[in-house]
Amino acid sequence: MTALFSVLLLFGLGLLQIFLPQVWSELGRIDWLLMYVVLQSLRSSFRRSILLGAGAGLIQDSLAGGIIGFHAFAKTTVAAIIAMFSSLFVLRGPLSGAMITGLAVIIEGLILMAWQLSLGRPASLRLGDVSLGAAATSAATMLVIYAGRKWQQRELIKHRRVRVDVGGTVTDDGE
Amino acid sequence: MKTIGRQASSLILLIGLLFGFFVMISYQANRAKTANAVEGAIQTVASPAHRLISELWTRVSSGWSGYVALTNQAVTTDALQQRVTYLERRIMTLEETSRENIRLKELLNLQDRIATPSIASQIIGRDMAHGYETFTVNRGSRDGVEIGSGVISTTGIVVGQVIQVSPWTAMVQLVTNPRNAVGAKIVRTLAHGVVHGAGDATLKLDYVTSLADVKGGDIVVTSGDDGIYPAGFEIGRVLRVTEGAPVPGLPQLPVVRAETALFLNIDVDPLTNVLQIGQVLLLSPQMDRE
Numbered sequence: 001m002t003a004l005f006s007v008l009l010l011f012g013l014g015l016l017q018i019f020l021p022q023v024w025s026e027l028g029r030i031d032w033l034l035m036y037v038v039l040q041s042l043r044s045s046f047r048r049s050i051l052l053g054a055g056a057g058l059i060q061d062s063l064a065g066g067i068i069g070f071h072a073f074a075k076t077t078v079a080a081i082i083a084m085f086s087s088l089f090v091l092r093g094p095l096s097g098a099m100i101t102g103l104a105v106i107i108e109g110l111i112l113m114a115w116q117l118s119l120g121r122p123a124s125l126r127l128g129d130v131s132l133g134a135a136a137t138s139a140a141t142m143l144v145i146y147a148g149r150k151w152q153q154r155e156l157i158k159h160r161r162v163r164v165d166v167g168g169t170v171t172d173d174g175e
Numbered sequence: 176m177k178t179i180g181r182q183a184s185s186l187i188l189l190i191g192l193l194f195g196f197f198v199m200i201s202y203q204a205n206r207a208k209t210a211n212a213v214e215g216a217i218q219t220v221a222s223p224a225h226r227l228i229s230e231l232w233t234r235v236s237s238g239w240s241g242y243v244a245l246t247n248q249a250v251t252t253d254a255l256q257q258r259v260t261y262l263e264r265r266i267m268t269l270e271e272t273s274r275e276n277i278r279l280k281e282l283l284n285l286q287d288r289i290a291t292p293s294i295a296s297q298i299i300g301r302d303m304a305h306g307y308e309t310f311t312v313n314r315g316s317r318d319g320v321e322i323g324s325g326v327i328s329t330t331g332i333v334v335g336q337v338i339q340v341s342p343w344t345a346m347v348q349l350v351t352n353p354r355n356a357v358g359a360k361i362v363r364t365l366a367h368g369v370v371h372g373a374g375d376a377t378l379k380l381d382y383v384t385s386l387a388d389v390k391g392g393d394i395v396v397t398s399g400d401d402g403i404y405p406a407g408f409e410i411g412r413v414l415r416v417t418e419g420a421p422v423p424g425l426p427q428l429p430v431v432r433a434e435t436a437l438f439l440n441i442d443v444d445p446l447t448n449v450l451q452i453g454q455v456l457l458l459s460p461q462m463d464r465e
Contacts, residue, residue, distance in 0.1 A: 022232050047185040054192050069199035076196065080189050115200065 006052060009036065014059045029129075029136035031105055033060055035144065037075055038104045039097065041082040053079025074111040078104045094142040094149070102138035106130055275453065281329040282454050289331075291405050293456040294318055299344070301449065308352045308372075309335075310449060314457060315343040325404040325458040332447040333357060333397060333410045334455055345457070349449055350410065351376060358400035359410055364388045367398050370410050370443060378411050380441035387439065389416050395443050404458065411443040 013032040021028030033056040041049035057072030064071070082104060109130030116125065282295050296318075300311035314320050324337040326347045336355055339346035348355050351372040359370040359380060366387035368380045380395055393413040399406030417440040 019232065022236075045185075046182070047188060050185070050189045050192060054196075057196075067200055067203045069196035069203070073193060073196035073200065076189065076192050119200070 006040075007055065010052075010056050010059050013056075014063045017060070018063055026136070029133045030140045031108070031133060031137045032140070033057075034075060034078065034104055034108060035101050035137055035141050037079050038082055038101050039141070039145075041079045042086050042100065044083065046080070046083045049079040049083035050076050053077075070112070070115060071108075073115070074108045077111055078108045081107060094145040097145045098138035098142040101141040102134040105134040105137045109133060278329050278454050282456060285327075285329055285331055285456060289405065289456075289458075292459045293327075294320060294459075295454060296320075296345075296457055297454055298452065308349050309338070309346055310349070311344050311346050312455060312457065313344060315345050316340045317342045319459065320345045320457050321459075323403060326455050327404070327408055327458065328447050328452050329454050329456070331408055333404060333408050334447050334449065334452065336403060337457065347455070350447070351378060351445055356401070357404060357410060358398040359395050360398040360406075361387070361389055361413070362394040362396055364393075367400065368441070370395060373442070376445070377414065378443040378445050380413070380443050381438065383439045383441055385418065385437060385439050389413060389439060389441055391415055409446050411445040414442040414444045416441050 010033060013036055017028070017030075017032050020030070037049075037053050037056050040052055044052070053076040054072050057070075057075035058068065060071040060075070061068045082100070109125060109127075113125050113127075113130070279295075286293055286295060294314050296312040296314035298310050299313045302309040302311075312320075312326075320337060320340050322337055322340055324345075326334045326336060328334050333350050335347045335349040335352070336357075337345045338348040349372070350357060350370070353372040353374050356369050356371045358367070360367045361380075361383070364387060366383050366389060368383035370378050370380050373379045378395075380389075383389060391413050395410045395413060397404040397406055397408040397410060
């Protein structure tokens with residue numbers, strides 16, 4: 001069920017990644033799939049992380065219509081690196097999350113550039129693009145984590161309002 | 176031991192995946208791009224959603240473009256409307272200038288034609304309170320205008336007489352004013368008389384003997400007898416002719432006019448309309464008298 005949810009979510013994010021540049025081309029710099037892969041890799045197992053990276057990359061390659069395996073290779077590598085060193089990263093807030101995602105975008109960009117060079121293809125990706133992509137994805141990650149935290153806090157407050165009495169009677173603070 | 180095995184299997188999975196992707200990339204890099212099975216499957220699954228989003232976005236963006244175009248159109252329409260208003264005003268100004276040009280040309284032609292020295296002037300005010308029986312012109316004593324100067328229109332029709340002069344302006348009393356009198360004659364028969372205002376919009380031609388041959392439609396012009404207007408300027412057209420008052424002591428015999436009345440009652444329709452003229456000529460009475 002979780003795997004199916006992940007696949008559907010990856011599809012949704014892939015479509016979002018294709019759709020948003022139609023609204024504003026600069027929004028295409030945000031790598032939503034990588035953001036999700038990174039945030040999941042920080043708290044998932046190594047195996048699950050690389051599978052998620054591979055899946056996200058394959059979906060991106062398929063939807064983008066490029067060489068299959070191109071993004072899959074890069075995202076799998078990034079997911080593996082993040083998962084490998086996840087014990088070193090402490091995700092304390094939006095800023096740390098943004099930094100890790102930015103780093104991941106740079107790593108992925110470098111891998112893709114290396115692939116383009118090795119295949120003798122004209123480099124469609126430049127360091128400037130990679131930097132901008134890292135900045136945009138970091139900013140988006142920050143917003144997502146911030147919004148997530150706020151939502152979590154609200155849920156927690158809502159949950160704490162319900163007090164369970166020792167006698168087994170459930171009452172609400174508001175009443 | 177179990178953990179090590181698990182880590183090793185994960186590492187093998189990673190290496191396998193990366194190798195697999197490496198092979199896939201290498202395989203596709205030097206081949207013409209065609210959709211493979213995996214790609215085809217993913218695209219088949221994704222295409223409805225992709226199409227739906229594209230369709231929605233196309234509609235939204237085309238709707239927005241339409242709205243923006245409509246807004247721009249409204250702005251353009253406003254600008255055009257302003258331009259049309261401006262041009263209409265300009266056309267009206269040009270038409271007025273053209274009409275004024277014609278009037279001034281007429282004035283110049285008339286000035287050349289008449290022997291009496293004259294001053295061209297512009298009407299700058301009309302006395303509405305007195306039924307337009309007086310108006311003010313932009314020439315005064317500094318320009319040589321004097322009280323009693325005759326005033327004619329650009330087409331040579333008698334308009335009135337100067338009754339008041341200031342250094343820069345002069346007031347003209349219209350020929351339709353009962354106090355205004357002009358020496359006149361009938362062009363057809365040369366019957367002489369005096370034209371004055373009837374108190375309304377018409378004129379009266381008095382002192383024409385009942386023996387004179389006068390009938391409706393006859394043109395009345397200045398006779399030059401009054402020392403104000405030179406002879407020959409048009410005043411009006413005879414509207415109707417009736418018998419005058421009978422001579423006291425004689426019985427009224429309508430058949431023989433000469434025996435019952437000394438003068439005819441002649442109503443004259445003035446040819447000029449003060450509301451339709453803008454420029455006039457002020458004649459010099461002194462020169463005329465000379």
